[in-house]
C-alpha cells in the first residue's frame with residue numbers, strides 16, 4: 333500500500349494540469365491513467381487553438397504536459413486498470429488490477445470520455461477494418477481512396493478536412509440539415525473541393541466480410557435507402573464519459589457526467605473532478621486544463637487542511 337497526498341484518476345490534459353499544480357504545491361501526487369499519456373489529445377493530428385502554443389500535434393502537446401508534471405515530481409502510471417475505488421472517509425483508496433493499492437487524502441477524477449459509436453449492424457465487426465474513430469491514427473491508410481465521415485460537430489468537420497490530405501474524396505454524412513460547429517470549421521469544410529455533403533442522412537449498416545466495402549445510407553427526407561461504396565468510414569459523433577466505474581460513488585447526471593460545483597468539488601468530501609467527464613457544455617483542451625487547475629487548487633487547500641489537522645491531533 334503506497335500513500336500519496338492526492339491521486340488523480342486520468343492522465344489527459346485535465347489530469348496532467350492538476351498534476352502540475354499539485355506537485356508544484358509540494359503535495360505527493362500520483363496520476364493513474366488507464367490509457368496512453370495525454371488522453372484524447374493524442375488522437376488529434378493538429379491542435380491550433382490551444383492558447384500560447386502555435387500549431388502542434390496532440391502527441392507533442394501531451395508530451396510537454398507530461399514532462400512538465402514529472403519535472404515537478406509528479407508520479408505517473410499509464411495503462412493501468414482500476415479495480416476498486418473507495419472515496420468516502422478521510423483516507424481514499426484505489427486498487428488496481430495488478431494488485432497495487434494506493435491511498436490519498438483527496439482524489440481528482442479526470443477520466444475524460446471516449447468516442448460514441450453508431451451502434452448499427454456491422455460496426456463492431458468492421459471496427460479497425462475500415463471503421464475508425466481517429467483520423468490521426470488511421471487517415472494514412474486511406475491514401476487516394478474515397479471515404480466517409482459521420483458527424484456534424486467541430487471534430488467531424490475538422491477531421492474531415494484533415495482527411496483530405498490522404499483521401500481523394502470525403503463524403504460527410506450528417507443527420508441534420510445544419511452543422512453544430514464553429515463557423516470557421518464549417519467554412520473550411522465547405523470550401524474544400526474534396527468534400528461533399530450528405531445532409532439529413534444516416535448510416536444504417538456497414539457491409540463487408542474481411543474489410544469494409546460499403547455502407548447503407550438512409551435519406552431522412554425521402555426515407556429512401558441506398559448503398560454507398562466506401563473503404564473507410566470515420567465516425568465523429570460525440571463522446572461517452574468514462575465514468576461507469578464511479579456508479580454509486582459521486583453524484584452524476586443522467587448522461588453519466590460528474591456533477592461539480594465552481595471549485596470542481598463533487599458530492600463527496602475531498603473528491604474533485606475536471607475535464608470532459610464533468611457535466612458541462614464545452615469540451616476542449618483549454619477548458620479541461622482550466623478545470624484541472626481549479627480542481628488542483630481546491631484539492632491543495634483541502635489536503636493541507638486535513639494534513640494540518642492530523643498533525644495538530646498528533647501533537648495533542
Ligand SMILES: Cc1cc2nc3c(=O)[nH]c(=O)nc-3n(C[C@H](O)[C@H](O)[C@H](O)COP(=O)(O)OP(=O)(O)OC[C@H]3O[C@@H](n4cnc5c(N)ncnc54)[C@H](O)[C@@H]3O)c2cc1C
Pocket residue numbers: 341342343344345346347364365366367368369370371372373375376378379380381382414442443444445446466467487491574577606607608609615616617618620
Ligand atoms: C478527434 C478529436 C479531436 C479534438 N481536437 C481538439 C482540438 O483541436 N482542440 C481542443 O481544444 N480539443 C480537442 N478535442 C477535445 C479534447 O481532446 C478533450 O476535450 C480533452 O482531451 C479532454 O481532456 P480530459 O483530460 O478531460 O480527458 P481525456 O483527454 O479523455 O483523458 C482522460 C484520460 O483518462 C483515462 N481514463 C479513463 N478512465 C479512467 C479510469 N477509470 N482511471 C484512470 N484513468 C482513466 C483515459 O484513458 C484518458 O487517458 C478533440 C477531441 C477528439 C476526440
